[in-house]
Amino acid sequence: MTLAAIFIAGILAAGAGAEDGDVLFQASTIDALLEGVYDGDVTFSELGEHGDFGIGTVNALDGEMIALDGQFYQIRTDGKVYPVEEEKKTPFAAVTFFGADRTEEIRDIGGIEELERVLDGMLPSRNIFYAIRIDGEFDYIKTRSVPRQERPYPPLADVVKEQTVFELRGVKGTIAGFWCPAYVKGIGVPEYHLHFIAADRSAGGHLLDCRVKEAVCGIDDTGRFYMALPGTVDFLKTDLSGERSGALKKVEK
């Protein structure tokens, strides 16, 4: 058996598609966020009912969000990490209850493209979702955060032009996020979408680049996807027809 075949056998044994399979819960769509729908109606309290792990942002696009072990954190453009109050809401987030189906030690990885190729080898099928958690020591981390917006909201591509970039060296911490299939285009972020938080919770953000010294990488195979659309005038009235792959690439990298 090839490695992919062994992994697929594992998915079958675990029943990725069966009743008790893992669920990726997502608030709103990425295209709505790209169009400037920065206020959602899902609270972090509700988000916590759907997962203890994930990424996203906070209403008014108030920074980058990362959730680990049931704790929700927000990294603002001052580079600092804040706990997110339960009553706050999110315009876009993806969460799951994380439990690794397999883990692998990784080391001496020179950049984010190399990391993505290593992770590619741990994903048995391009057709399901994966939660990814990498705990370890990083020679280099490059992240960004986005500034809180005021109405009328500009599109995300415009906001990202004013993003703040952070560089960290020799830092312990966790990379968390998801890999989604190509077919989620328009709804979610195809392939990798990763955030970072330092072990001492002093820094973090949307991951732009990294060099891994040594880390443990866990992959959680996820066969179910549950999306809650905002019941807000902004969401209901936005023109979501058309194709935004180009705009998405601009804001993610």
Added chain:
Amino acid sequence: MTLAAIFIAGILAAGAGAEDGDVLFQASTIDALLEGVYDGDVTFSELGEHGDFGIGTVNALDGEMIALDGQFYQIRTDGKVYPVEEEKKTPFAAVTFFGADRTEEIRDIGGIEELERVLDGMLPSRNIFYAIRIDGEFDYIKTRSVPRQERPYPPLADVVKEQTVFELRGVKGTIAGFWCPAYVKGIGVPEYHLHFIAADRSAGGHLLDCRVKEAVCGIDDTGRFYMALPGTVDFLKTDLSGERSGALKKVEK
């Protein structure tokens, strides 16, 4: 207020995106079905836990499925209607618990395009999902069913070339199905996907055309989408990259 604005106010009041909003549950993706993934792992028993209303097919692509009031029916190429046993499984289906948010009387509609334009006027936003149920008397109904397949499974576009078409005149019955946003492309069927069943359960199938004498049309606004991917080798190994809008149009009309 325009009619659309009044409907949107209704969605806001009902909380389409809120915790207790309606959920459209879908087994697998339409692109996997187009590629010939005709065996899924969701039983009709589980499907019934997610909805009492919907459409789809049965493993081995054994005809057209329609669910009304918790009863699941299968229309085979002999044109007859069979109850679906609970232990059977589906490769593709969409269900919800139907409760109309608004209803409208419709009459004297000359064809399916005209019907779709009338329904368009009942959908306040192009960004959420809708379940549609039309009960009434039809001057004309044109449906089709697809023949049960044997492995190795051909693509759906090839199967549809051998579809059986049925024409009914002066028939009472129900049209049931969904309208989905454009952004579900690759995952679900954008816009209308409707099946029909006769009131006396003597006939039905995937709706190709109709003339409405008089009927009551109910629309159920649905702000949540829950997709269960099959944990099967066929699904996990199929190449689901690429664009299939052309193939979808061929099989739906």
